[in-house]
Amino acid sequence: xxxxxxxxxxxxxxxxxxxxxxxxxxxxxxxxxxxxxxxxxxxxxxxxxxxxxxxxxxxxxxxxxxxxxxxxxxxxxxxxxxxxxxxxxxxxxxxxxxxxxxxxxxxxxxxxxxxxxxxxxxxxxxxxxxxxxxxxxxxxxxxxxxxxxxxxxxxxxxxxxxxxxxxxxxxxxxxxxxxxxxxxxxxxxxxxxxxxxxxxxxxxxxxxxxxxxxxxxxxxxxxxxxxxxxxxxxxxxxxxxxxxxxxxxxxxxxxxxxxxxxxxxxxxxxxxxxxxxxxxxxxxxxxxxxxxxxxxxxxxxxxxxxxxxxxxxxxxxxxxxxxxxxxxxxxxxxxxxxxxxxxxxxxxxxxxxxxxxxxxxxxxxxxxxxxxxxxxxxxxxxxxxxxxxxxxxxxxxxxxxxxxxxxxxxxxxxxxxxxxxxxxxxxxxxxxxxxxxxxxxxxxxxxxxxxxxxxxxxxxxxxxxxxxxxxxxxxxxxxxxxxxxxxxxxxxxxxxxxxxxxxxxxxxxxxxxxxxxxxxxxxxxxxxxxxxxxxxxxxxxx
Numbered sequence: 001x002x003x004x005x006x007x008x009x010x011x012x013x014x015x016x017x018x019x020x021x022x023x024x025x026x027x028x029x030x031x032x033x034x035x036x037x038x039x040x041x042x043x044x045x046x047x048x049x050x051x052x053x054x055x056x057x058x059x060x061x062x063x064x065x066x067x068x069x070x071x072x073x074x075x076x077x078x079x080x081x082x083x084x085x086x087x088x089x090x091x092x093x094x095x096x097x098x099x100x101x102x103x104x105x106x107x108x109x110x111x112x113x114x115x116x117x118x119x120x121x122x123x124x125x126x127x128x129x130x131x132x133x134x135x136x137x138x139x140x141x142x143x144x145x146x147x148x149x150x151x152x153x154x155x156x157x158x159x160x161x162x163x164x165x166x167x168x169x170x171x172x173x174x175x176x177x178x179x180x181x182x183x184x185x186x187x188x189x190x191x192x193x194x195x196x197x198x199x200x201x202x203x204x205x206x207x208x209x210x211x212x213x214x215x216x217x218x219x220x221x222x223x224x225x226x227x228x229x230x231x232x233x234x235x236x237x238x239x240x241x242x243x244x245x246x247x248x249x250x251x252x253x254x255x256x257x258x259x260x261x262x263x264x265x266x267x268x269x270x271x272x273x274x275x276x277x278x279x280x281x282x283x284x285x286x287x288x289x290x291x292x293x294x295x296x297x298x299x300x301x302x303x304x305x306x307x308x309x310x311x312x313x314x315x316x317x318x319x320x321x322x323x324x325x326x327x328x329x330x331x332x333x334x335x336x337x338x339x340x341x342x343x344x345x346x347x348x349x350x351x352x353x354x355x356x357x358x359x360x361x362x363x364x365x366x367x368x369x370x371x372x373x374x375x376x377x378x379x380x381x382x383x384x385x386x387x388x389x390x391x392x393x394x395x396x397x398x399x400x401x402x403x404x405x406x407x408x409x410x411x412x413x414x415x416x417x418x419x420x421x422x423x424x425x426x427x428x429x430x431x432x433x434x435x436x437x438x439x440x441x442x443x444x445x446x447x448x449x450x451x452x453x454x455x456x457x458x459x460x461x462x463x464x465x466x467x468x469x470x471x472x473x474x475x476x477x478x479x480x481x482x483x484x485x486x487x488x489x490x491x492x493x494x495x496x497x498x499x500x501x502x503x504x505x506x507x508x509x510x511x512x513x514x515x516x517x518x519x520x521x522x523x524x525x526x527x528x529x530x531x532x533x534x535x536x537x538x539x540x541x542x
Contacts, residue, residue: 022538024322030058032511033326036531043535052262057243066360066474076232083525123184126220141175164193171215187376187388200492236398265312322507329514346498357455364406386458
């Protein structure tokens with residue numbers, strides 16, 4: 001049975017009726033919402049989780065391709081902290097934790113492919129003269145990057161806001177930016193580094209540059225204690241097994257799980273939290289507090305506190321002491337703006353669509369891979385539309401064993417920020433910045449047929465082998481909307497302001513990747529911390 005933390009006792013009085021349990025509604029059943037619900041119920045709070053779709057887990061999903069159950073979204077997590085591994089062990093899945101093949105990934109540049117240096121952060125090298133780094137940068141590129149150690153610590157760190165490219169170009173030069181950072185950032189965040197807020201995607205980096213005196217030293221500090229390589233982990237059987245275990249535990253601990261129910265309205269009751277009308281108090285009337293109304297001691301006809309929040313979805317209504325909004329950014333701001341209009345000023349950019357094409361191949365010649373665990377593609381590489389390829393059966397030994405000799409699983413991802421930028425109100429500015437960075441807006445495959453054709457062609461080019469659709473045992477295409485929130489320059493500052501504003505509302509919290517940053521590690525740590533603080537307040541309030 002999955003391990004759960006003991007519930008916090010609710011401080012019942014030795015005499016008299018035990019107070020009712022506080023109640024909460026969590027809106028959104030992605031990883032952030034599931035984790036928020038877990039923290040709340042563990043603290044002894046009665047929780048209802050409402051999800052718009054018919055499944056839980058958000059961007060952690062599963063699909064079946066050629067009789068193999070495979071991750072359809074996130075297939076790993078960053079090991080820069082123990083946030084995810086701690087959760088995995090709490091859920092009783094510790095024996096499933098696995099590390100990837102240490103061969104590491106490659107980078108595809110216009111002139112060819114080469115191994116990606118294994119000790120960087122966002123592609124930024126800790127040691128410019130490392131043989132792998134020098135191979136990719138060339139002598140002049142490595143020499144320019146090494147000047148970083150002699151530059152003043154203020155270079156690239158003085159301005160209030162900064163993009164990834166601003167910092168890298170100022171300290172290490174254009175070659176590092178084009179040949180290392182852009183392919184990595186494009187593959188991980190689906191955006192050009194000229195557009196990304198460095199303080200959002202690498203929160204400590206600029207501060208460490210000031211403390212350590214150089215960007216290379218800052219990167220080394222971030223990598224300290226981490227193993228060389230991609231610094232990721234996963235679960236044997238697939239990351240989706242984490243969602244399965246989490247949902248099962250929530251059911252066992254009494255969380256009410258509701259699917260197929262998009263929330264349409266969020267209201268804060270005027271007579272909540274001690275704001276009951278004087279006439280009602282004088283008459284001793286009891287406001288409806290839902291299924292578990294609390295009682296005030298010392299009065300035979302006490303005024304019960306009205307539930308602070310009302311959540312409406314598909315004609316259903318829930319009232320609760322607290323609400324956690326765990327939806328994607330624009331949707332979250334839209335809901336909260338009805339209660340707190342100022343929140344509309346902090347709406348994030350809508351995340352663009354990411355398309356994952358999975359190919360299962362009968363290809364014995366890939367049993368001895370020559371290009372590591374996958375390839376990140378520089379945007380300026382001609383003839384290739386994918387932004388990254390993962391050779392999953394090379395990366396994960398458990399999957400290679402399950403697939404068997406000669407059978408290989410490739411995942412190719414499509415959907416750069418440049419494509420989504422065409423529909424943005426800021427399209428002219430972004431197009432200009434992308435052009436200056438060498439990434440003009442290019443058409444991408446959209447239909448299933450176009451995606452499959454592109455994936456087969458790109459896989460052949462990236463791996464350097466002949467592949468046709470006749471080699472396929474099966475294929476799968478998944479489209480993710482909102483999986484990678486776009487952290488444009490200034491996003492971190494807006495997120496901080498949004499959190500501050502949300503803190504004005506009693507019994508309220510927001511969680512999710514648009515606030516925490518991209519990746520399971522960031523989302524897990526932030527959701528548990530934020531929901532934990534809310535739970536403490538709910539339990540401690542009289």
